Amino acid sequence: TLAHPADLLPAARAARTGVGAFNVITIEHAQAVVRSAEEARLPVFVQLSENAVRYHDGIEPIAAACRELARAASVPIVLHLDHATSAELCRRAVDAGFTSVMFDASTLRYQRNVTATAEVVAWAHQAGVWVEAELGAIGGKDGAHAPGARTVPHEAADFVAATGVDSLAVAIGTSHAMRERSARIDLDLLDALYAEVPVPLVLHGSSGLSDERIAQAVAHGITKVNVGTQLNQAFTAALRHVLEQTPDVTDPRRYLRSARTAVGHSTLRLIRTIAGPATA
Numbered sequence: 352t353l354a355h356p357a358d359l360l361p362a363a364r365a366a367r368t369g370v371g372a373f374n375v376i377t378i379e380h381a382q383a384v385v386r387s388a389e390e391a392r393l394p395v396f397v398q399l400s401e402n403a404v405r406y407h408d409g410i411e412p413i414a415a416a417c418r419e420l421a422r423a424a425s426v427p428i429v430l431h432l433d434h435a436t437s438a439e440l441c442r443r444a445v446d447a448g449f450t451s452v453m454f455d456a457s458t459l460r461y462q463r464n465v466t467a468t469a470e471v472v473a474w475a476h477q478a479g480v481w482v483e484a485e486l487g488a489i490g491g492k493d494g495a496h497a498p499g500a501r502t503v504p505h506e507a508a509d510f511v512a513a514t515g516v517d518s519l520a521v522a523i524g525t526s527h528a529m530r531e532r533s534a535r536i537d538l539d540l541l542d543a544l545y546a547e548v549p550v551p552l553v554l555h556g557s558s559g560l561s562d563e564r565i566a567q568a569v570a571h572g573i574t575k576v577n578v579g580t581q582l583n584q585a586f587t588a589a590l591r592h593v594l595e596q597t598p599d600v601t602d603p604r605r606y607l608r609s610a611r612t613a614v615g616h617s618t619l620r621l622i623r624t625i626a627g628p629a630t631a
């Protein structure tokens with residue numbers, strides 16, 4: 352079923368469990384994520400980034416596919432717009448049935464981030480839509496964010512109060528698009544953020560973390576865990592394997608099926624890791 356973050360995240364925050372949020376590019380990604388969630392019997396976020404929307408030349412067709420997969424699913428699925436720098440795209444996403452958007456004004460200076468985010472929150476809440484925002488750039492994205500960035504707890508609490516956002520992406524040591532799972536998270540900072548910020552915290556760039564560190568982050572107060580790159584590594588490796596093994600292949604289903612299966616294995620493992628022992 353198509354779900355709303357309010358049905359999932361506040362309770363998960365209180366229970367210190369996590370919900371996996373997976374970036375999808377193709378329909379195969381979305382199918383894999385939804386099937387894994389059904390197999391695990393756990394809710395997930397299916398998220399499309401502004402870059403993924405650009406790849407599809409517009410939000411409607413891919414959103415429609417994700418929406419129908421979510422509607423038919425036996426578990427709650429949130430359709431979420433990830434890293435939108437455009438308020439206009441947030442509106443389109445809401446028109447396309449998204450119940451959740453991330454408005455990312457984190458490259459702006461603090462006060463301009465507050466103003467731009469508060470504007471999005473005002474109309475999104477009218478439309479019954481959840482808003483995630485970001486403070487303290489998470490390293491690596493498009494080279495625009497400095498690695499090593501950290502969110503300051505009292506500033507994060509002020510930001511949430513000033514904007515009215517429903518959840519907050521925090522910088523605690525991960526950076527986007529890591530190919531190795533070698534990142535370390537600052538657990539003391541995370542403890543402070545959990546204590547001072549009253550809304551669910553979101554971890555970006557989670558592909559850079561081992562499963563053990565993901566579980567630790569959730570235990571210390573991360574509620575939504577965003578994963579993208581790791582799924583694409585699995586997708587591409589499986590596809591490459593089929594092409595190498597059968598160089599004369601022509602039917603795309605041969606390699607896309609393998610790619611989809613590989614994404615499914617990764618997501619199933621991650622969904623269970625993120626949910627933690629309480630929900631196993």
Ligand code: G3H
Pocket residue numbers: 374433434526527528529554555556557558559577578579580581
């Ligand atoms: O918003 C998306 C996530 O932060 C994904 O990051 O591709 O490094 O896993 P990742």
Ligand code: ZN
Pocket residue numbers: 434527555556577
């Ligand atoms: Zn991100």
